[in-house]
Structures are given as C-alpha cells and as structure tokens.
Amino acid sequence: MAIFRNGTVLDHDSWTVVAAGAPVPAEGDIIIALADFIAQRDALLGRVGPVGVAVEAGEELDDIVGDLPRLVLVALRFPKYTDGRSYSKARLLRERHRYGGELRAVGDVLHDQIPLMLRCGFDSLEVTHEPTLRALREGRVRGVTVHYQTSAREGREAAPNPARRWLRAS
Amino acid sequence: MYRYDEFDRRFVEERVAEFSDQVARRLSGELSEDQFKPLRLMNGVYLQLHAYMLRIAIPYGTLSSRQLRKLAFIARTYDRGYGHFTTRQNMQLNWIALKDVPEILGHLADVEMHCLQTSGNCIRNVTADQFSGAAADEIADPRPYAEILRQWSSIHPEFTYLPRKFKLAVTGAPNDRAAIQVHDIGLELRRGEAGEIGFAVYVGGGQGRTPMVARKVRDFLPEAELLAYCTAILRVYNLYGRRDNKFKARIKILVHETGIEELKRDIEAEYEALRAENETLSVPAEEIARISAYFAPPAFESLPERSAAFETALLRDPDFARFVERNLVRHKQQGYAALTISLKPIGLPPGDASSSQMEAIADIAERWSFDEIRVSHEQNLVLPHVRLDDVPLVFAELQRNGLAESNAGLVTDIIACPGLDYCSLANARSIPIAQRISERFADPARQREIGDLKLKISGCINACGHHHVGHIGILGVERKGEEFYQITLGGTGDETCSIGEIVGKGFSSAEIVDAVETVIDTYLALRTGPDETFLQAFRRLGEAPFVEALYPAKAA
Amino acid sequence: MMKKPRSATTLAVTGNDTRNGRAVFRTPTGAWSQDVSEAEVAESKEAGENLLARAEADARQTIVVDPYLIEVAAEGDRLVPTRLRELIRVSGPTIVEIGDAAALSRAA
Ligand code: SF4
Numbered sequence: 050m051a052i053f054r055n056g057t058v059l060d061h062d063s064w065t066v067v068a069a070g071a072p073v074p075a076e077g078d079i080i081i082a083l084a085d086f087i088a089q090r091d092a093l094l095g096r097v098g099p100v101g102v103a104v105e106a107g108e109e110l111d112d113i114v115g116d117l118p119r120l121v122l123v124a125l126r127f128p129k130y131t132d133g134r135s136y137s138k139a140r141l142l143r144e145r146h147r148y149g150g151e152l153r154a155v156g157d158v159l160h161d162q163i164p165l166m167l168r169c170g171f172d173s174l175e176v177t178h179e180p181t182l183r184a185l186r187e188g189r190v191r192g193v194t195v196h197y198q199t200s201a202r203e204g205r206e207a208a209p210n211p212a213r214r215w216l217r218a219s
Numbered sequence: 220m221y222r223y224d225e226f227d228r229r230f231v232e233e234r235v236a237e238f239s240d241q242v243a244r245r246l247s248g249e250l251s252e253d254q255f256k257p258l259r260l261m262n263g264v265y266l267q268l269h270a271y272m273l274r275i276a277i278p279y280g281t282l283s284s285r286q287l288r289k290l291a292f293i294a295r296t297y298d299r300g301y302g303h304f305t306t307r308q309n310m311q312l313n314w315i316a317l318k319d320v321p322e323i324l325g326h327l328a329d330v331e332m333h334c335l336q337t338s339g340n341c342i343r344n345v346t347a348d349q350f351s352g353a354a355a356d357e358i359a360d361p362r363p364y365a366e367i368l369r370q371w372s373s374i375h376p377e378f379t380y381l382p383r384k385f386k387l388a389v390t391g392a393p394n395d396r397a398a399i400q401v402h403d404i405g406l407e408l409r410r411g412e413a414g415e416i417g418f419a420v421y422v423g424g425g426q427g428r429t430p431m432v433a434r435k436v437r438d439f440l441p442e443a444e445l446l447a448y449c450t451a452i453l454r455v456y457n458l459y460g461r462r463d464n465k466f467k468a469r470i471k472i473l474v475h476e477t478g479i480e481e482l483k484r485d486i487e488a489e490y491e492a493l494r495a496e497n498e499t500l501s502v503p504a505e506e507i508a509r510i511s512a513y514f515a516p517p518a519f520e521s522l523p524e525r526s527a528a529f530e531t532a533l534l535r536d537p538d539f540a541r542f543v544e545r546n547l548v549r550h551k552q553q554g555y556a557a558l559t560i561s562l563k564p565i566g567l568p569p570g571d572a573s574s575s576q577m578e579a580i581a582d583i584a585e586r587w588s589f590d591e592i593r594v595s596h597e598q599n600l601v602l603p604h605v606r607l608d609d610v611p612l613v614f615a616e617l618q619r620n621g622l623a624e625s626n627a628g629l630v631t632d633i634i635a636c637p638g639l640d641y642c643s644l645a646n647a648r649s650i651p652i653a654q655r656i657s658e659r660f661a662d663p664a665r666q667r668e669i670g671d672l673k674l675k676i677s678g679c680i681n682a683c684g685h686h687h688v689g690h691i692g693i694l695g696v697e698r699k700g701e702e703f704y705q706i707t708l709g710g711t712g713d714e715t716c717s718i719g720e721i722v723g724k725g726f727s728s729a730e731i732v733d734a735v736e737t738v739i740d741t742y743l744a745l746r747t748g749p750d751e752t753f754l755q756a757f758r759r760l761g762e763a764p765f766v767e768a769l770y771p772a773k774a775a
Numbered sequence: 776m777m778k779k780p781r782s783a784t785t786l787a788v789t790g791n792d793t794r795n796g797r798a799v800f801r802t803p804t805g806a807w808s809q810d811v812s813e814a815e816v817a818e819s820k821e822a823g824e825n826l827l828a829r830a831e832a833d834a835r836q837t838i839v840v841d842p843y844l845i846e847v848a849a850e851g852d853r854l855v856p857t858r859l860r861e862l863i864r865v866s867g868p869t870i871v872e873i874g875d876a877a878a879l880s881r882a883a
Contacts, residue, residue: 130254133381161241165379195230198375198376199497200376215499251835300876301875316795568871574875640869700858
C-alpha cells in the first residue's frame with residue numbers, strides 16, 4: 050500500500066487506521082471509523098494527535114459537518130471502483146462545506162478513475178493496485194485534460210475560453 | 220449543425236488517446252476484464268454473441284452527409300458493410316475487433332464524432348425529436364439544449380459511476396416524438412408567460428423490467444437553470460439511488476420508493492444550494508444564443524405554398540402518392556417538407572442500412588436537404604428540409620436505392636432490437652419475428668387500411684425495442700430452451716404516454732404472427748371507423764375483446 | 776429445430792477471443808478455435824470443471840474473455856451446441872445481413 054499525494058507516491062504514511070471498535074492509541078495520527086468517531090467524539094477531539102474520520106460509501110456526512118474544521122483528514126471509501134457515491138460526497142465536502150483538510154480516497158482506487166477523483170476534490174489516494182502505482186510513479190495517469198465542467202479544483206484549473214464559462218483545462 | 224472548436228477537438232483527441240491506452244493496457248493484461256468492462260462500455264464497446272459491438276453516438280440524431288459517409292466507410296472497412304440504427308438514435312456495428320477500435324475512433328474524431336457514453340452507468344447520449352428544426356408544431360429547436368447537455372455530461376467527474384445508466388431526452392414540440400416520459404429525465408420545451416423559453420421537467424421514466432412513466436417535477440424551469448437543475452437531480456440520484464440490486468438501481472425506483480413529493484423536495488433543496496455555490500451552472504443567454512446559432516435554419520428560399528411539380532407527381536404516380544401520404548411531414552417553412560426514409564423494407568432487418576445505402580442517402584441529403592440527415596428513435600432516417608419541388612426527384616433516387624418503402628408509422632414500420640441474432644443478453648430472436656410480421660402485412664392496401672400502428676419488439680426484458688410503449692408490444696422470453704413471445708397492448712411513448720398491459724401467456728415462435736394478426740383483425744372488426752386508430756380503440760374497448768380473441772378457450 | 780437429440784451430457788468450453796471478440800472453443804492442444812468441432816470435450820461434470828479451470832487460466836492470460844461451459848452433441852464427425860443461443864454463436868445470425876457483398880465476404 051502506498052499513498053499518492055501532491056503528485057508523488059509516498060511509501061510511508063503517517064496515518065494509522067484504527068480498526069472498528071479497537072482502542073484508540075494515545076498518540077500519533079489516527080483515522081477512525083465514522084461510528085467510533087460519533088461514539089467517542091468529545092474524547093477524540095480533545096486528543097493531542099490529529100484525527101481523521103473514515104466515511105463509508107453508504108454513510109452520511111451530517112455527523113461530521115460541524116466538526117470539519119477540527120478534522121485533519123477525511124477518508125471516503127470506494128468499496129468498488131464502480132460505486133460513485135464518494136465523488137458526490139467529496140464535492141459536497143469541498144464546495145458546500147468548504148472542507149480544507151486532506152481528503153483521501155480509499156478502497157478500490159484505480160488508474161482510470163483517478164483523474165475524476167482529483168477533480169472532485171480528493172488530494173490524496175490510498176493505492177494498493179500495483180499497475181496503478183506503477184502508472185502513477187511513471188506519470189502515466191493523465192485522463193482527458195480538458196473539461197466541460199468546473200470542479201472542486203476551481204482556481205487551480207485554467208479557464209481557456211471565457212465565452213464558454215464552464216470550460217476548464219487541468 | 221454544431222461544429223467543434225479548438226477545445227472540442229482537443230477533447231475528442233485526448234479521449235481517443237485515453238481509450239487507446241485503455242485498450243493497450245487490456246491487451247497487455249494489465250487490466251482484467253472486470254476492470255476493463257466498465258471502461259469499454261463507457262466507450263460503447265460491448266461483447267456480443269459473435270464479436271465486439273461498437274455503438275457510435277449520434278447526438279440528438281443529427282448527422283451531416285460527411286459524417287454519414289464516414290459511418291459507411293467505417294462499416295465497410297472494419298465491419299461487414301452495414302450498420303444498425305438504434306432506438307437511441309445511435310449506430311451499432313456488430314463485428315468489430317477490439318484492436319481496431321482506437322483507429323475507428325480516430326476516423327470518427329475526424330468528422331467530430333465519438334462513442335463516448337453510449338453505454339455504461341453514466342449519462343448517455345442525449346436524444347431529441349428527429350424533426351427538430353423542421354416540424355411545424357415546434358415551439359423551439361431542442362438541439363441547442365441537447366448539445367449543452369451533451370457537453371455538460373461528457374466525462375462528468377461526479378456522474379460517471381452512477382448506480383445505473385441515465386438517459387435524457389428533449390422535445391421541442393407538444394407532440395412528443397422523443398418519448399421523453401420513458402426517460403430518466405425528460406425535458407419538454409415550453410414558453411412562459413412573457414414568451415421566454417423553459418422546460419417542463421419529468422423524472423423517473425424508464426422501460427426495462429419495471430416500466431414506469433416519468434413524473435413531472437417542474438412545470439416551468441427557466442432555460443438558464445437547465446444545468447443546475449439536472450446536476451441536482453443527478454446528485455440526489457448518485458447519492459441515494461440503490462446500488463444493492465442492479466434491477467432496482469434506475470432513478471425510477473428511487474422515485475417510486477422515496478415518493479415523488481419527498482424526492483422533489485430533495486432535488487429542489489439541492490438545486491438551491493448548487494445555485495448559491497456555483498454560478499457557472501447557470502447558462503448565460505449569450506451561450507444559448509451562441510450554440511443556437513449553429514442550429515439556425517438553413518438558407519430556405521421563400522417558396523409558394525404549393526408546388527406544381529409535386530402535385531403533378533401526386534396525380535400521375537400512385538406510388539409517389541403513397542409515399543407522400545405516409546413519409547412526408549409538414550414543415551415549418553412554407554414550400555418545404557421533411558421526409559422519412561424507412562429502414563423497414565418488407566422482410567429485412569429493421570433499422571439496418573448498408574454502406575452503399577448510407578452513401579446514397581448522404582448524396583441525396585447533400586443535394587436536396589441542406590446536407591442534413593436525422594436518425595429517429597423509430598430506427599428510420601429523415602431528410603429534414605426538402606423543397607416540395609424536389610420531393611419527386613428525391614423519391615425516385617430513394618426508389619433506385621431500395622429506400623422508398625412507404626410505411627412510416629404503419630404496422631410494418633416495426634421497431635426491433637437486435638435480439639438473439641446478435642445480443643448476448645437476449646432470450647429470443649426479435650428480427651425474424653419482425654420480418655415475418657412485415658411479410659404477413661406486406662400488402663400496402665392492407666397496411667393503409669389498418670392505419671397508424673406502432674409495433675415494437677424486444678428480445679428480453681431490457682426493452683431496447685421499446686415493447687412497453689408499443690401499441691402492440693412483443694417481448695421475447697425463453698421457456699425450457701424454446702423461444703416464446705408475450706404480447707402487450709395499449710402502450711405509447713408519446714405525450715399521452717402509457718405502458719402496455721400483458722394480455723396473457725406467451726406464444727411460440729410459430730404462433731406469434733397469427734396472434735398479432737388476431738389482435739389486428741379484432742381491432743378492424745371493432746373500430747368505430749377508419750378514423751379510430753388502434754390505440755384509441757384499445758383505450759375505448761380495454762383489453763377484454765383482444766384477450767377473448769387471443770385465448771378463446773379461456774373465455775369460453 | 777432447436778432441440779437436438781442428445782445422449783449423455785457432453786461439454787465443451789467457449790469464450791470470446793480478447794482481441795477480435797469472436798466466439799472460440801478450447802481445443803485439446805490448449806489453443807482456441809472458431810470451429811466448435813475442434814473443441815476438447817468433457818464427458819463428466821469433473822472433466823468439465825477441469826476444462827473450465829484451464830480456460831479460466833487462459834482468461835487470466837488475456838487470451839479469452841468470460842469462458843463458460845456449453846453442452847454439445849456429436850452429429851457425425853461434427854460437434855453442434857444444443858442451445859439455440861450457442862448455435863447462433865457458432866453459425867451466425869439467422870437472418871439475411873444486408874451489408875455490401877465485398878465487406879460481408881471479407882469479414883466473414
Ligand atoms: S432488449 Fe434485450 S435482447 Fe434486445 S438488444 Fe436489448 S438487451 Fe439485447
């Protein structure tokens with residue numbers, strides 16, 4: 050497993066994923082399941098180390114929306130790469146709730162969906178698929194770089210033709 | 220017609236490169252079939268019984284002569300010299316090799332075409348009335364809006380992995396020829412009180428296993444709000460549409476299970492929030508004007524209402540008169556007509572055209588129809604703008620090419636999906652049934668006596684042949700290894716949309732043509748007169764007399 | 776027309792060629808052929824599973840797509856699939872294709 054972040058593949062990740070229901074370590078960066086976060090919210094937010102929350106594809110964002118400023122990371126799962134719910138949730142987090150922390154795609158993260166994930170606001174990806182990792186390392190994950198929609202990356206994509214207001218180029 | 224600019228060209232070129240890379244990774248083994256399948260479907264590549272099939276997008280069914288010639292060339296070079304026009308205004312090639320697809324996409328890109336999103340669980344090719352820009356009853360041309368939607372939906376970052384496929388259709392006329400009420404989103408162009416343009420919005424129609432007529436969620440959506448509103452619908456669907464069961468994943472099931480009122484509230488709330496946070500979703504009047512300019516009416520001459528050449532031909536040539544009676548549609552421009560080219564010759568596969576026929580039609584359109592051809596969801600082609608003076612010449616050319624079948628809207632103008640002759644999902648064959656029915660009713664006088672009748676055949680419950688909305692629908696099923704056919708009656712996809720009712724147990728392949736004839740004879744015997752169409756008669760009589768005629772033993 | 780006489784169940788394995796999509800059948804040498812009569816046959820359930828396992832290994836090697844077992848019957852020295860669907864995969868559409876003659880024969 051490796052993390053793709055800011056254009057590079059990192060083989061080490063500072064984050065530890067706490068198994069569902071397992072005790073929370075006192076120190077270190079932890080990612081905790083949404084249900085556990087809700088159950089231990091006050092203790093977790095009072096903790097010294099950074100806290101991230103993992104949201105499954107079928108779970109709602111409602112319970113973390115108020116705490117977003119204090120969450121250093123939110124992980125959204127793609128249980129299968131064909132399950133597209135986390136795209137919408139990523140956009141909601143970025144564009145509606147103005148979430149500014151790390152937004153991580155976890156689960157079935159593959160080559161051909163990565164360009165879409167980045168446009169929906171993910172800035173880190175947990176990748177296990179070897180060919181995908183290789184393609185990332187070799188800079189072969191491009192997709193189509195001109196777009197007919199704005200995205201959660203507004204400000205970081207060029208607007209090539211002001212007369213056609215929603216065109217973007219990444 | 221819409222023309223690509225620099226940006227649009229770059230988009231399709233990069234898309235060709237992306238898909239070529241995906242094909243190369245598949246052939247090298249880097250991608251497994253499970254990983255590749257959704258990617259190839261997103262590019263219209265199916266694996267059918269005999270080979271890969273390629274579905275080429277014909278956005279809102281509009282083609283230029285140059286484009287149609289390119290389709291003919293591709294069919295001849297990479298396939299078996301013919302193409303199949305589908306109920307979604309696309310064209311399918313049945314014998315494609317995967318390794319050739321990148322090259323074919325390159326040829327398509329040369330004429331501003333692609334295969335993007337002609338399959339897969341994404342927003343599909345947007346369809347529209349085949350008589351757009353020509354029909355006398357049109358409020359406004361729907362194609363500029365369909366083009367705006369085409370662009371917006373192309374590789375949408377958020378809506379490319381939906382619970383299931385998602386289809387949009389737009390009609391510009393109150394007489395709905397685009398079957399909008401059996402689409403996931405149906406849009407009907409309207410004028411508001413001050414003459415401004417907007418849409419009635421329908422959601423949740425669809426055919427397949429659980430056919431449903433769409434529900435209206437908006438009476439009047441201003442045109443500028445089109446993208447914001449569609450984005451809202453798609454987001455609600457993407458988040459809450461069912462993903463646990465493929466057969467319950469269409470938005471129609473979400474509408475059904477959530478209830479239209481609650482879903483409408485969700486959509487409206489999402490729409491308000493989107494409007495507030497993303498002003499690029501509102502479509503400026505200048506952009507609508509810019510796109511509309513591509514669809515401006517061609518340089519029509521001002522012609523008298525009547526044409527001597529046309530009227531002489533009507534008197535002299537009974538074949539021509541029959542063609543005019545069925546295949547000519549009144550045009551909004553005086554002195555012009557729109558003509559349907561039937562791809563339903565008696566006894567041949569519905570919707571198929573050979574490469575030479577495509578080329579002949581391209582020549583005719585170039586000479587006599589301002590270079591334009593349309594594809595209808597009835598699997599026919601249309602010459603949208605022909606001078607009345609020229610109609611006799613066009614008819615003669617069509618006759619020479621075996622394309623002058625005068626049966627538009629008649630019992631032999633059958634919609635049929637590819638069925639078990641090609642399709643890997645099929646339970647039974649569709650095309651041979653269509654062929655036998657059309658042979659049974661081949662007599663032109665008999666067809667005309669029967670009048671308007673839409674007969675639609677699907678080879679399985681996926682309903683690509685629209686059987687649910689056929690006045691007479693036929694559904695192929697398999698029973699103990701044999702092909703059987705169920706009959707539904709009383710469906711229609713127009714503005715009075717209804718789903719046909721199954722009349723009883725299915726008929727064997729040997730029995731089905733007789734059964735159809737029984738239904739039609741029953742109608743002829745019971746109608747109040749030639750003015751009462753099959754659908755009107757069915758709505759007056761109900762299914763009882765037809766059931767009695769079909770299953771005499773049961774009724775006794 | 777659809778029912779073929781058959782004695783004991785005879786199985787063959789089929790799939791589609793990954794490159795051109797054509798219906799193919801695994802032969803005793805491990806190659807894949809468009810001619811069903813060249814197929815390796817299995818006369819028992821176990822032999823069938825064994826045949827399918829080898830076909831699935833070929834699928835992992837990107838040679839074929841989605842292999843599965845079909846029933847075949849011997850007719851003289853030929854093999855004929857018993858199900859209509861498989862018969863159509865072997866012998867082509869049951870309708871007249873209207874393509875241009877040259878393209879039809881070239882691609883056949
Ligand atoms: S209706 Fe069924 S048989 Fe016909 S084309 Fe669609 S999936 Fe295939």
